[in-house]
Amino acid sequence: MDGKEDGVAAMAATYQGFDPAAYLHYNYTPPRADFENKDSVLLWKMGCLHRAFTEVILTDYLEVNRQELKRWLRNAEDSALDWTPFLKHTCKLEGRQPSAWTEKAARLRSVVSDVLYVDVHSPQPLDPGALPPVGADCLVSCFCLEASSPDLAAFNRALGHMKVLLRPGGHLLLIGALEENYYMGGPGVKIPVVPLDEAQVCASLKKMGFTLIRLEVLHAASGHEGGGGRRFWCVFCKGNEGLKRELMYTRG
Numbered sequence: 001m002d003g004k005e006d007g008v009a010a011m012a013a014t015y016q017g018f019d020p021a022a023y024l025h026y027n028y029t030p031p032r033a034d035f036e037n038k039d040s041v042l043l044w045k046m047g048c049l050h051r052a053f054t055e056v057i058l059t060d061y062l063e064v065n066r067q068e069l070k071r072w073l074r075n076a077e078d079s080a081l082d083w084t085p086f087l088k089h090t091c092k093l094e095g096r097q098p099s100a101w102t103e104k105a106a107r108l109r110s111v112v113s114d115v116l117y118v119d120v121h122s123p124q125p126l127d128p129g130a131l132p133p134v135g136a137d138c139l140v141s142c143f144c145l146e147a148s149s150p151d152l153a154a155f156n157r158a159l160g161h162m163k164v165l166l167r168p169g170g171h172l173l174l175i176g177a178l179e180e181n182y183y184m185g186g187p188g189v190k191i192p193v194v195p196l197d198e199a200q201v202c203a204s205l206k207k208m209g210f211t212l213i214r215l216e217v218l219h220a221a222s223g224h225e226g227g228g229g230r231r232f233w234c235v236f237c238k239g240n241e242g243l244k245r246e247l248m249y250t251r252g
């Protein structure tokens with residue numbers, strides 16, 4: 001193994017005991033998910049994400065997380081978290097009554113066509129054939145790239161790998177924490193994060209062939225209980241045209 005692979009393998013090892021229920025309860029219930037607090041990072045994140053798509057493929061690296069997503073899609077009794085407050089808040093963001101949340105949940109379940117394995121550190125993050133040959137219209141990733149990369153170089157490579165999933169000129173919405181050293185995967189579970197500043201995020205996007213359309217930074221009074229994380233970034237950008245997508249389809 002070279003140094004690059006060692007770092008990525010060390011990050012992968014930190015995810016072996018990941019417990020989606022602990023993560024969700026720690027990060028998606030009060031006091032961290034506070035619907036009364038306009039300054040809450042979760043409300044800001046939902047404001048960045050609430051727009052609708054007509055076909056959605058959900059992905060995660062861990063089988064336990066994919067199982068958790070599937071439980072929600074099946075409306076299973078044993079889902080780790082009750083997402084009702086989040087659905088009600090999304091209805092509010094869309095100018096609808098919170099009571100429309102059941103319709104919102106049904107629509108969301110109806111547009112998800114698959115839940116797939118992804119590894120952003122693989123040059124081919126999804127199985128070939130998972131997406132239409134032209135690539136996805138839009139990719140959305142939250143608190144993932146910096147939370148799975150050992151350093152800036154790996155973060156950049158992961159961005160480059162994601163780009164091969166995108167159709168030329170398609171859009172990428174990324175959300176992450178600024179200058180955070182770790183996040184809490186549950187009570188007492190610290191998972192390392194590569195600390196990035198705004199300039200590094202913008203330089204990485206440019207270097208990996210994305211054109212920045214919009215950057216938003218949230219300065220939260222309270223935030224992730226992580227090493228640093230009080231500031232968060234959200235970028236909306238476009239993959240440059242003329243991308244060599246054949247990369248994805250010619251590798252074994």
Ligand SMILES: C[S@@+](CC[C@H](N)C(=O)[O-])C[C@H]1O[C@@H](n2cnc3c(N)ncnc32)[C@H](O)[C@@H]1O
Pocket residue numbers: 012015060061062065118119120121141142143144145147148183
């Ligand atoms: C901080 S959590 C973010 C989860 C969720 N997106 C959110 O916003 O709450 C980090 C996520 O990165 C995923 N992850 C870890 N290594 C990965 C990899 N190599 N490729 C893709 N995702 C990875 C984990 O499974 C986990 O779901």
